[in-house]
Amino acid sequence: MLRNKLKNAKGFVFDMDGTLVLGDKESGNHKALPGAAEMLAHLRSRGIPYQVFTNGTARTPLWYANSLRHAGLDVRDDEMMTPSTSAAHYLKEKGVDRVLVLGKEPVWSPLQEAGLSIVESPGNGGSYDAIFVGWFREFTFPDLEAAAQAVWDGALLTTASNVPFFAAAGGKAIGTSFAINAMLKALTDTDALVLGKPSTEALNVAMARMGLDSAHPEEIVVVGDDPELEVRMANEHGALSVSVATGLYSTEDFAAQEKVQLPDLILNNVNELVELMES
Structure with missing residues (x-):
């Protein structure tokens, strides 16, 4: 069931820090986490849209997009958003x-x-x-x-x-x-x-930027490292929630969450998501 939802998803929303990359405390010098580049390449090859959504506002969306490209990730300017994007x-x-x-x-x-x-x-x-x-x-x-x-x-x-x-x-x-x-x-x-994650407004804007109807959040997958942000945002709106343990929380931490913050799928890293998508 979960694998079918993954394979049939019409769009993905990814967290940035702790999910696709890690940066320093000034939100710079990003380094890609295992599987991040492969995950985005897989979606690009299948024509599935995605947004990278950080809750940070230390830099502009364009700066973040450029930093991710330097880290080896295929992220276009219009595929990067911050809470200022949804706030606007x-x-x-x-x-x-x-x-x-x-x-x-x-x-x-x-x-x-x-x-x-x-x-x-x-x-x-x-x-x-x-x-x-x-x-x-x-x-x-x-x-x-x-x-x-x-x-x-x-x-x-x-x-x-x-x-x-x-x-x-x-x-x-x-x-x-x-x-x-x-x-x-x-x-x-x-x-x-x-107005950033996990708000309704944030998810609606992310879906609109992918050309998807916000009335159907069940068609998208939200991937992140924070049960209070990405997981809650997905669960509260009916999207598929996927957690990765490359940020602040372990797989055990995710498994112990209450229902609204309990992910549909708990993984060690994005690389495992790539394997599920490609299998």
């Missing part, structure tokens, strides 16, 4: 205009390309329709003050991600948006709306 779509659809962004150019560039008016925090006053929190190691107290005031004034609080760690070559690295979200929650009692 969501905020545009909501009629948002002026956005206070906690992050540098890689965070706000896709939003600006979508036609949104961007103010890089802390800005110089004025009103905002929304706030978007991304990768922001330069975060300062004035940024906290500006964002808190914007929330108190009624701005919609959104974020790229709300998970504390991601997989890196040296082990787990801290997600800056998680820390910023926690501070804003403590001050404003407001939960940030996640």
